[in-house]
Amino acid sequence: YPGFHLLLGNHEWATITGNPVYKGGVNQSLIFEKLLKDKYGSRWKVKLAEYSHFFKKLPVAVKTSNGVFISHSGPPENVKSLRQIMNITRRGYSANQSLFELLWRRYHDYSKQDVDQFLEAVGCQAMIVGHTPVDGYKLYGNQLIISSSYTKGRKAYVELDLKKDISNGGDLKKMVRYLR
Numbered sequence: 349y350p351g352f353h354l355l356l357g358n359h360e361w362a363t364i365t366g367n368p369v370y371k372g373g374v375n376q377s378l379i380f381e382k383l384l385k386d387k388y389g390s391r392w393k394v395k396l397a398e399y400s401h402f403f404k405k406l407p408v409a410v411k412t413s414n415g416v417f418i419s420h421s422g423p424p425e426n427v428k429s430l431r432q433i434m435n436i437t438r439r440g441y442s443a444n445q446s447l448f449e450l451l452w453r454r455y456h457d458y459s460k461q462d463v464d465q466f467l468e469a470v471g472c473q474a475m476i477v478g479h480t481p482v483d484g485y486k487l488y489g490n491q492l493i494i495s496s497s498y499t500k501g502r503k504a505y506v507e508l509d510l511k512k513d514i515s516n517g518g519d520l521k522k523m524v525r526y527l528r
Contacts, residue, residue, distance in 0.1 A: 353410060357420040358451040358479065360403040363396070365442045404441075408450055409433055414514045415472045421479035423458065423466035423491075424449035430470040454480045460489030474517045476506055485524050490517035496527065503527040 359376060362369035368377045384392040384399075409419040411430065424446040427433060436447050467475060467490055474490045483501030486493045496503050506523050514520065 354406055355410065355418070355420055356403060356406040356408045356451065360406060361441060361447070361451050364400050364403050367442075404437070408436055408447065411470065411472060412508065412510055412514075414510055414512060415474065416508065416514055416520070417467065417470055417472040417475040419475070419477055420451050421453050421477050422450040423463055423475065424453070425458075425462070427466055427469050433470060452479070455486070455488045455491065455493060460491075463489045463491045473514050474520050476508070476520060484526060485521070487517050487521055492517050492520040492524070494524070 359369050359380075361367075362377050363380065368375050370376065381392070381396065384395050388395045409417060411417050427446065432446070433450075436444070436450065439447070441447060463475065467473060474492065476492045476494060478494050478496060480486075480493050480495070481501070482493050482495045484495060484504040492506065494504050494506060495501065496505055504524050504526050506520060507525050508520075508523055512519065512523075
């Protein structure tokens with residue numbers, strides 16, 4: 349789809365690292381492996397390796413020309429520059445705290461000031477993340493949290509206008525759209 353970009357998320361990370369990931373109390377990693385076994389039979393491990401290889405090629409984030417940082421979750425602690433994010437997977441996937449935080453942190457794990465410090469370090473004014481179930485969206489300082497799947501509330505997405513000036517998270521609220 350034009351304008352639609354896949355990013356590395358915690359479920360893809362789980363496939364790469366071999367760690368289980370749960371959603372609603374169900375081990376999603378085992379379900380994924382079962383689907384591969386059902387579809388590919390004895391070749392399921394080959395397909396799992398192919399998926400892992402593909403997932404490692406996914407970007408961890410996007411920085412837009414108008415200063416929006418988009419990632420699955422986060423922000424990670426102790427990031428001092430955009431270059432650190434650009435090179436974040438060079439330290440591997442398993443024992444990489446910054447990558448783990450970029451894929452797993454939820455807003456109750458950090459403050460609004462932490463968001464602002466991270467945004468300053470990466471040269472952005474606002475960020476968009478998912479990962480946390482909210483009713484449609486939640487604005488947490490300059491971070492817009494979008495819930496497009498696992499939630500009891502409304503599902504939403506952002507129709508991000510790259511030509512608009514973004515000065516803070518509030519500017520992103522106007523671009524939230526709801527799935528029907």
